[in-house]
Amino acid sequence: MSDPKQNPTDNAIKDPEDWVTGDEPMTGAQASYLKTLCEQKGEEYQDGLTKAQASERIEALKE
Structure with missing residues (x-):
């Protein structure tokens, strides 16, 4: 497991x-944003x- 002090955004x-x-x-x-995409x-x-669904849809449309 990584040290969060070394990489504070590890779980971001x-x-x-x-x-x-x-x-x-x-x-x-x-x-x-979804409407625009x-x-x-x-x-x-x-x-x-x-x-969660919106985030996944946005990522799919950005590809």
């Missing part, structure tokens, strides 16, 4: 599936996603 990146608040509704910022990619925007 977590899988959305592991987020404590991942099942809460997506934030306004996520919704806005969907428009740019010609994809359909999906409302009502959770924070």
